[in-house]
Amino acid sequence: MSTVQESLGRVDSEIKSDSNSEKIASEQPLKAPDSSSIDEEYSLSSEKVLNKKELDRIYRKLDRRIIPALWCLYFLTSFGSSYYGLTLTMNKSQGHSLRQTLNLTAKDTSTASALYYVGYILFDVPMNLIMTKVSPQSWLSRIVITVGLVYTCYHVLDNNKGLIAIRFISGVVGAGTWPGMSYYVSLWYPNDRSTKRIGYYFTAAQISAAVAGLVSAGFQKMDGVRGYSGWQWSYLVYGVITMAVGISLLWWLPDRPFKTVEEGNSSYMKLYRKYFTPPHPLNEQERALHRADIESRYQLIQWTFQDVLVIITDLRIWPLIIMYFGVVGTGFGLAVFGSTIISVNNPHLSSIDVSLLYAPIWVFDLCGILLITPLADRYKQHRAFFFSGACFIIMCGMFVTTFAKGSWNKYGGLLIAGFGLGPTVPICMSWASEMFEPRYGDVGVAVSAALVSGLGNLGSVTSTYALYSGWPADVPRLYKYSNMMLVVILGASVIAAIVCHFIKDKVRQKRS
Known part of the structure; x- marks a missing residue:
C-alpha cells in the first residue's frame, strides 16, 4: 500500500510541476527550440524509417x-482436386472418360468426392499438430511426395470401389496442406504482412485449376496411346512430377527461422539439419532484425491437449469456420462441377472446348486475389468488409449463371463468381492467425488454421455430395437449385463475418 501511495504522490507532484512550468512558459517570450533536441528527434525518426525500409527489404528477400x-507446393497439391472433376468428362465422345471407363453412377462420383473431404477433415488437425513438433519444411515436403504417389496410382483404377477408396486416401495424405502453409507463413511473417503472402501462393490454386483445363485438352489428344486413356496418362505424368518436386522441397524450402524447444540437439536432428535443411535465407544481421520484428511470435511453443481443447471451445473459432464453409463449398463446387455447368449450359461444345473455357474462371479468381488481398492487409481492421464484399460478388455471379438468358451470359456469371472467390480464403486464414496467436501462441495458429480448414471443408462435402450430380432431380433444372444453395451458404458466411467482427476482441483476451 505504501508503494502505491508513493507512486500517487510522485504523479501528483509531476502534475503540479507541469502546471507551474506551463505558467512560467506563458509569461516568458517564446524561444527557438534547442537544436540538439531537434537532431535527436530527427535521428529517431530516421532510424524508424531505416528499420522499416530494412524490414521491407528483408521480407522481400524471404x-x-x-x-x-509454397506456390509450387500448393499448385501441385491442389491440381489433383481440380483435375479430378475434368477427368469425369475427358474423351466423353470416345466413351473413355473416367466415369465411363469405371462405369460410375452419380452416387459413385458424389460418394468418392465426399470421402475425399472426409479424409481431409478427419486428419487436418492431427496433421497440423504434428507439424508444430517436427520440421515444418520436411512435413510439407512429405505431403507433396505422398500426394504425388497416391495420384500416380490413379492410372491403374478399373472399378468404382477402387476410386472411392483412393479418393479417401487422397484426402488423408493431403490433409494439413492449407493450414500447414498458413502456419508456416506465420513462423516467418508478422500478421500485418501475412494476408498478402497467403494471397500470393493461394493464386497457385486458381492457376492450377486454369492449367488443369488446358492440360486436360492436351492429354485428350493422347487417348489410346499405348493402350492408356487420356485421363490415365495425365494422372501418371502428374504424379511423377509431383513426387519429384516434393523431394526437391527438402533442399529448397527453409525450415523454422529459429530453433525451438521441441527440436532439441539430438543426433537425429543434427544429421537432418546437416543434409536436408538448406542454409538460412538471411545473414546474421538480417536475422537479428527479423527476430526482433517477430519476437512475440515465439512466446508459447509448448502445448498440451488441454490447450487444444481450450481453442476448440473458444467461441471466435466458429464464425471463422462458417465463413470458410460457405466460400470453400462454393469454390470446390465450381472446381469439381464447373466444367459440368459449362457443358450443360452449352451442350454443343466439345469436351476440349469445355476444358478450355474452364480455365478463365480461375484467371478471374487470380485477379481477385491480386487486387483485393493487399487492401485487406493494409486495412486489416475492415477484414469483414472485404470478405463480405467478395461474397456478394460471388452471389451476383451465381445469380447471373442461373437466371441470365443465353449460354454465354451464363458463362460470364461463372467469371464473376471466380473473381469474388479469390480473396475470401486468404482473408479467413490470416484473420484466424490474427485472433488466436496473441493469446495461444504457436498452437493457436496451428489449431485454429486446422479447425477452420478442416471443419470448413464440410462445405466442400455439401457441394460435391449433396448438390449437382449428387442431386439427380436438379440435373433437368440445369442445377438451378444447387446454384441457389451455394448462394444461401454464402449468405451464412457473410452473417458469420459480421458476427466475427464484433466478437473478435471481446472473447478471451490476451493473457495477462
Whole structure:
C-alpha cells in the first residue's frame, strides 16, 4: 500500500510541476527550440524509417525464397482436386472418360468426392499438430511426395470401389496442406504482412485449376496411346512430377527461422539439419532484425491437449469456420462441377472446348486475389468488409449463371463468381492467425488454421455430395437449385463475418 501511495504522490507532484512550468512558459517570450533536441528527434525518426525500409527489404528477400516454393507446393497439391472433376468428362465422345471407363453412377462420383473431404477433415488437425513438433519444411515436403504417389496410382483404377477408396486416401495424405502453409507463413511473417503472402501462393490454386483445363485438352489428344486413356496418362505424368518436386522441397524450402524447444540437439536432428535443411535465407544481421520484428511470435511453443481443447471451445473459432464453409463449398463446387455447368449450359461444345473455357474462371479468381488481398492487409481492421464484399460478388455471379438468358451470359456469371472467390480464403486464414496467436501462441495458429480448414471443408462435402450430380432431380433444372444453395451458404458466411467482427476482441483476451 505504501508503494502505491508513493507512486500517487510522485504523479501528483509531476502534475503540479507541469502546471507551474506551463505558467512560467506563458509569461516568458517564446524561444527557438534547442537544436540538439531537434537532431535527436530527427535521428529517431530516421532510424524508424531505416528499420522499416530494412524490414521491407528483408521480407522481400524471404519472399523470393519462400513464396515460389509454397506456390509450387500448393499448385501441385491442389491440381489433383481440380483435375479430378475434368477427368469425369475427358474423351466423353470416345466413351473413355473416367466415369465411363469405371462405369460410375452419380452416387459413385458424389460418394468418392465426399470421402475425399472426409479424409481431409478427419486428419487436418492431427496433421497440423504434428507439424508444430517436427520440421515444418520436411512435413510439407512429405505431403507433396505422398500426394504425388497416391495420384500416380490413379492410372491403374478399373472399378468404382477402387476410386472411392483412393479418393479417401487422397484426402488423408493431403490433409494439413492449407493450414500447414498458413502456419508456416506465420513462423516467418508478422500478421500485418501475412494476408498478402497467403494471397500470393493461394493464386497457385486458381492457376492450377486454369492449367488443369488446358492440360486436360492436351492429354485428350493422347487417348489410346499405348493402350492408356487420356485421363490415365495425365494422372501418371502428374504424379511423377509431383513426387519429384516434393523431394526437391527438402533442399529448397527453409525450415523454422529459429530453433525451438521441441527440436532439441539430438543426433537425429543434427544429421537432418546437416543434409536436408538448406542454409538460412538471411545473414546474421538480417536475422537479428527479423527476430526482433517477430519476437512475440515465439512466446508459447509448448502445448498440451488441454490447450487444444481450450481453442476448440473458444467461441471466435466458429464464425471463422462458417465463413470458410460457405466460400470453400462454393469454390470446390465450381472446381469439381464447373466444367459440368459449362457443358450443360452449352451442350454443343466439345469436351476440349469445355476444358478450355474452364480455365478463365480461375484467371478471374487470380485477379481477385491480386487486387483485393493487399487492401485487406493494409486495412486489416475492415477484414469483414472485404470478405463480405467478395461474397456478394460471388452471389451476383451465381445469380447471373442461373437466371441470365443465353449460354454465354451464363458463362460470364461463372467469371464473376471466380473473381469474388479469390480473396475470401486468404482473408479467413490470416484473420484466424490474427485472433488466436496473441493469446495461444504457436498452437493457436496451428489449431485454429486446422479447425477452420478442416471443419470448413464440410462445405466442400455439401457441394460435391449433396448438390449437382449428387442431386439427380436438379440435373433437368440445369442445377438451378444447387446454384441457389451455394448462394444461401454464402449468405451464412457473410452473417458469420459480421458476427466475427464484433466478437473478435471481446472473447478471451490476451493473457495477462
